[in-house]
Amino acid sequence: MSAATEAPPEPAPAPVLEVRKPPVRKRLVPYWLLLPGILWLLVFFAAPLVYQASTSIQTGSLEEGFKVTWHFATYWDALGEYWPQFVRSVLFAAVATLLCLVLGYPLAYLIAFKAGRWRNVVMILVIAPFFTSFLIRTLAWKTILADSGPVVSALNSLHFLDVTSAIGLTEGTRVLATPLAVVCGLTYNFLPFMILPLYTCLERIDPRLHEAAGDLYAKPVTTFRKVTFPLSMPGVVAGTLLTFIPAAGDYINAELLGSTDQKMIGNVIQSQFLRVLDYPTAAALSFILMAAILAMVTLYIRKAGTEDLV
């Protein structure tokens, strides 16, 4: 009832469907709808980020407590000490995203254009792995890539591992505890996030466009390059973002499939926060990660020219 008596502070925003100017009570409806959810996000998402910012410039110890001392040196120290992990995170995530695109595109294309009546079955097979906890599935890669397993011995007899160890992706005759294993795990874990947006985008393409290109004597490769791929760009952009962002912050694959030499920035934040209990450093590191990712994402969206996407 207070809603009915209080006048809104500014000219009334009218509901889309109403023609006449609605009464005050109605004009407040959207705000009431928004209130609980937005409050939740403000308190448990936005406010913590502000807290985090203030924590990152605090000094002190666990026993004496932390105080804000505008100690920006934490950022420099953190960057100076952990830049290898930052570079590694971005590198691993970028390679995994590229692999996801290369592997995921044919499958999305298959579901959209070639699967016919098998479409639903293939779709279920893409989504189904989600239902087994991803930690269990990541652990399964330990079995698949085991030193004495068939995959590693096959790669060895093909001299594949000689090539990868020459460029530093693997070490000796094993795959586990090397960058290759971590990238392989990252690619596997985020592949569905690439396939689903690609599929929704490809599915909307009118098949008659393919026919038209064919009628104009375009070879299949040309059709793909000039028609299909450009039209699927929004899916490519959405998919690469959905893959790159979580992959860059991930620490599970590096922990389970890598060794101490493959630690990513997520591992550092996790151990600083939960084990070392150095909250300022953990806060500074996650701020740098957040800023780096937001900057890269904004730049990428500008470059890809799909700003209407978000």
Next chain:
Amino acid sequence: MRWLRRNAVVIAGLLTLAYLILPNVIVMVFSFNKPNGRFNYEWQRFSTDAWSDPCGVADLCGSLGLSLQIAVWATIGATVLGTLIAFALARYRFRARSSVNTLIFLPMAMPEVVMAASLATLFLNMGIQFGFWTILIAHIMFCLSFVVTAVKARVMSMDPRLEQAAQDLYASPTQTFLKVTLPIAAPGIAAGALLSFALSFDDFIITNFNAGSTVTFPMFVWGSAQRGTPVQINVIGTAMFLIAVLCVLGGQLFTGRRKRS
């Protein structure tokens, strides 16, 4: 050779599918393993021991129950709050609209570890005890945006004339909402709810920071990766996979039959 070239896309797609499915097959096969040591990474011999005693490991089924409980409450919370926001965004013009959109988008564009650490910092500073409630609060927070996105897309694509028609036929606003708007929005709401359930049930990173000593199922698996992986983990992973596939198939049969009749 020609055949190979013509079907290159199909072959590449199927290879990717195999890459996606392989770990699930391994999890399933190894649920019948009888490992020698504490770790279930190498095949020894066939056994159904774990299947006949899925709760035989201490704390395993307790953590599973807790995860299910949290997932149910997080789904309810996120679906209700998210649907309200989605309706406001899809149906009304108001100030601060673009800021609201940004606030909804940001949690989805943020690495989980950043959200996890900052929320834990807040709880620490406020002196709030970590446990069931902090996990639930965190899960509702990160599921919310996904519900809003799913429901908003559905409500936006709905023909506004349907509601006008209902009102022309003397339906009250409540009746219009219950008989027209809600049924049309239902698939979007259901999709958002399903997504929330899956995200909450499987979440590890945010839970790891905000759980304190409470152990959810993913936390149990994480711990066991350090201490030794019981075969029962694979049993539960396989069972969940089979139940989910059966549900999806059943749902498809059901909707298929309804469409035909």
